[in-house]
Amino acid sequence: MSLLKHRTGPRLPTSATGALMAVASMSTIQLGLALSVPLVDQLGALGATGLRLAWAGLLLLALIRPRLRDFAGRDLVACTMLGAVSAGMMVFFMLAVTRLPLGTASALEFLGPLAVSLYGPGRGRKRWTAMAAIGVVALTEPWRGGIDAAGAGFALAAAACWAAYILLTQRVGDSVTGLNGLAVSMPVAGLIGLLVAAPSDLEHATWKLLGAMLGLAALGAVLPFALEFLALRRLTTSAFGTLMSLEPAIALLAGLLVLGQIPDLAPAVGVAFVVTAGIGATHTGARPTPPTPEPHDARTSTTVSSTPS
Numbered sequence: 001m002s003l004l005k006h007r008t009g010p011r012l013p014t015s016a017t018g019a020l021m022a023v024a025s026m027s028t029i030q031l032g033l034a035l036s037v038p039l040v041d042q043l044g045a046l047g048a049t050g051l052r053l054a055w056a057g058l059l060l061l062a063l064i065r066p067r068l069r070d071f072a073g074r075d076l077v078a079c080t081m082l083g084a085v086s087a088g089m090m091v092f093f094m095l096a097v098t099r100l101p102l103g104t105a106s107a108l109e110f111l112g113p114l115a116v117s118l119y120g121p122g123r124g125r126k127r128w129t130a131m132a133a134i135g136v137v138a139l140t141e142p143w144r145g146g147i148d149a150a151g152a153g154f155a156l157a158a159a160a161c162w163a164a165y166i167l168l169t170q171r172v173g174d175s176v177t178g179l180n181g182l183a184v185s186m187p188v189a190g191l192i193g194l195l196v197a198a199p200s201d202l203e204h205a206t207w208k209l210l211g212a213m214l215g216l217a218a219l220g221a222v223l224p225f226a227l228e229f230l231a232l233r234r235l236t237t238s239a240f241g242t243l244m245s246l247e248p249a250i251a252l253l254a255g256l257l258v259l260g261q262i263p264d265l266a267p268a269v270g271v272a273f274v275v276t277a278g279i280g281a282t283h284t285g286a287r288p289t290p291p292t293p294e295p296h297d298a299r300t301s302t303t304v305s306s307t308p309s
Contacts, residue, residue: 018234019243025227026247030106032220033097033251034258039212040098042204048213049094050190050197051205053087055217056225057190064183071176071184079181082168083188085161086225090189091196092158099151101261106251107136107270108152110244112159116166117241128242128277135273136248138266166241170232182229186221242277249274 032052039048068076096105114136117129172181194202232240249271255261 014234015239018231018240021227021231022235022240022243023246023250025224025231026244026250028227029220029224030102030247030251030254031258032216032224033093034102034254036094036216036220037097037102037259039209039216040094042209043202043213044197045094045098046091046193046197047202047205049091050193050195051202051210051213052217052221053090053186053193054190055214056221057187059214059218059222060179060183060186064179066180066183068184070180075172075175075181076184078168078172079176079184080188082165082172082181083185084192085164085168086185087189087192087196089158089161089165090221091193092154092161096151096154096158099148100155102255102259103248103252103261103267104147105151105155105158107248108155109158109162110136110248111156112162112164113166113241113244113247115159115241116163117238117244132242132274132277135270135277138270138273162244163241166232166237166244169229170237170240173229173233179226179229182225186225246274 036048036052043051071079093105093109096109100108110132114129114133117132172185175181235243252261252267252271
């Protein structure tokens with residue numbers, strides 16, 4: 001035992017581990033989105049999103065198998081709200097990318113995490129946030145005009161949902177053991193996604209398309225959402241919000257490699273700014289003591305529910 005302990009290398013700092021999880025999450029979700037865009041022609045934006053969310057919810061239910069009786073009432077409410085904003089974030093963003101380049105839509109959506117990062121204390125945090133904002137403006141190129149108004153509106157709605165998602169994810173992750181909170185919130189998102197899609201958007205679904213959406217659900221929903229849950233247990237919400245500045249850059253790269261969307265010079269400069277801001281955020285973003293939620297069992301739930309508030 002002592003020999004094994006001696007050979008064990010130094011562990012990564014908490015903030016670095018959280019940052020790596022966040023970057024992996026952003027990479028998988030943007031790759032999943034880029035691969036989903038060609039399917040929109042066959043299923044529609046709402047149909048593709050609804051199926052992906054529904055598959056993700058079913059996968060998490062099968063893998064995690066949460067028991068509702070183990071949840072406190074307030075935690076179930078928080079999980080339901082998280083599911084609703086998760087669905088809104090995915091639906092609005094998919095509607096945006098049907099009208100805007102992937103990098104531009106992601107840059108506008110990043111305004112949500114940017115707003116969250118502004119609440120972080122200290123001048124250093126504000127410096128990284130300002131740098132990220134400059135990078136997003138360069139990525140968006142508002143001075144060129146001609147941006148699709150509806151697409152921009154959908155991206156901004158996704159931004160508002162993303163801000164709420166960050167805050168609720170940390171709230172649920174701190175109070176619910178493991179990934180049980182995600183296993184409750186994602187089926188809620190899937191149900192909302194299917195209701196929004198409606199049968200008319202899914203009438204062209206084939207077994208081949210259903211299989212493709214199952215793979216995209218695992219890659220672009222289950223894996224990234226799980227990674228973000230774990231990352232937010234290690235990072236402050238403000239640091240996480242600033243770190244999300246990397247997502248427009250990752251989206252730009254995904255758009256280039258998968259969709260052939262070639263960026264101009266200004267977006268390339270914007271990538272450099274947001275990457276620098278993301279790196280800076282990881283050095284100041286560790287949470288002092290990541291909380292370890294106490295598991296609820298049937299006896300605990302009974303005790304809590306029988307205690308007058």
